[in-house]
Amino acid sequence: MSLNDRLLLECPLLIAAIFICGIGGAYQYGVSISSMTSPSLFIQELVNITCIERYGVNLEQWQISLIWSFIVSIFCIGALLSALLANSIMSKFGRKKCLLLNSIPALIAAVLMLLSKTAMSFEMIMVARFLYGMNAGLGLIAHIIYLVECAPKRLRGAVGVTVASFISLGKFSGQLLGISDLLGTRERWPWLLSFTGLTSLVQLLTLPLLPESPSFLLLATGDRPACEQALKRLWGDGDYHLEMEEILKEKVVQQNAGTRTVLQLFRNQDIRWQLISVIVIFTTLQLCGINAVYFYSYEVFRQVGIGEKDLRYAALGTGLCELSASLSLFFIAQYSGKKMMLFRGYALMSVMLVLLTITMCLQTHLSWMPYCSMVLIFLFIFSFASGPSGASAPVPGELFTQAYRSAAFTVGTSLNWAGLFCVGMLFPVLVEKMAHFCFLIFLIFCVSTCLYVRFCFPETNNRSPLEIAAEFKKIHKSVKTPSNELTKNYGTLCETKF
Structure with a gap:
């Protein structure tokens, strides 16, 4: 254990x-x-x-x-x-x-x-x-x-x-x-x-x-005793002085202001790379091709001889594959950080989309090719469920302090729902015009996000939003944040609070 x-x-x-x-x-x-x-x-x-x-x-x-x-x-x-x-x-x-x-x-x-x-x-x-x-x-x-x-x-x-x-x-x-x-x-x-x-x-x-939420109690309502009581209920009896100090450090960064709006989030240049990361990750979440693969799974199942009455049971296999992969995420996330999960997931999905396009083209020429397509479909679903599916959702909560957290989730989930709506409306047209070559469109998003995560996104595991912000600074040298002033303000706050 x-x-x-x-x-x-x-x-x-x-x-x-x-x-x-x-x-x-x-x-x-x-x-x-x-x-x-x-x-x-x-x-x-x-x-x-x-x-x-x-x-x-x-x-x-x-x-x-x-x-x-x-x-x-x-x-x-x-x-x-x-x-x-x-x-x-x-x-x-x-x-x-x-x-x-x-x-x-x-x-x-x-x-x-x-x-x-x-x-x-x-x-x-x-x-x-x-x-x-x-x-x-x-x-x-x-x-x-x-x-x-x-x-x-x-x-x-x-x-x-x-x-x-x-x-x-x-x-x-x-x-x-x-x-x-x-x-x-x-x-x-x-x-x-x-x-x-x-x-x-x-x-x-x-x-x-x-x-x-302890963070909401301390930062939004200013109720320190309630925050400490919530921490004890959630984590057990103990001294949570350091944890509350870290939450107060966020309060210094947000300069004692309340929750920021989406417009303020877009205007803040100090966190622009965090915002870009949310936009890239949540846009690709719906445009990575997972819906296309689920759609073509029925055609592949028919090709391998599964009858129409049994297609619904075959679809249960894809759902069970996604469920089993996602259940393993809790253990994967402990040893493999978000960056590796996203990078590895999109890299594998890119390879699967290329191979799926090839096998779908050859399905009518080789009798055994539909079986290869079926295996690739399950591998694609497993790669998605064990990587981007689980690693994407909590990203805004890890990248942003409490002041910007709600606004960041609003941006990310809005992109997710807009992407889902667009895929639902446009995907039938893509299938009609391009057939299985529509995988190549989704391939562009998978490869682009894979490269972005590899070179522009830091690891987030076991790090606070302020520590992650420092990592973004190392990666993107052009980003300037008044860290000295924040440190000075934080020191003053600690003297008065503690």
């Missing part, structure tokens, strides 16, 4: 926080993404039947497809909207209250989904998807920030990657519940789409047992 494992076992409330925030945050996002595939035909039937009974109009297939695309895409619109509002909401209510309030849209959405078939209203599904999106957009940001601020510095990297594990678990749960033997039937699909209401209820009942 490693030192980090023993340290985590000494913090039982932190373990509880990981699970409570996970099932009410990242897990719900994963379920919402994957659960729509199984009942797609049933929902499209509901759309047409509703229009016939209500308006006497029998829709054409392109009209049904257009409405279906809107039902799927409105999830990203709701997520993007809530992500843009996340900074102000968390600054006003705090991390814990934000997570509590965020359960309400999910509960309302679950009720709408459950009643949509009985009410013969596909509009209720649209509203529910929008509310699920709002829940996911705000929940992901609050989930990550809360865990990063509650974990000891040595555990922040490992705790942060658990977000990816819950996303993968949610995706796999949505795929598993969506099979015809469970909830993926004409009668039971409303229960499938309302499942996340149950996890929201669990979070709503258990989250009050957890304390507020």
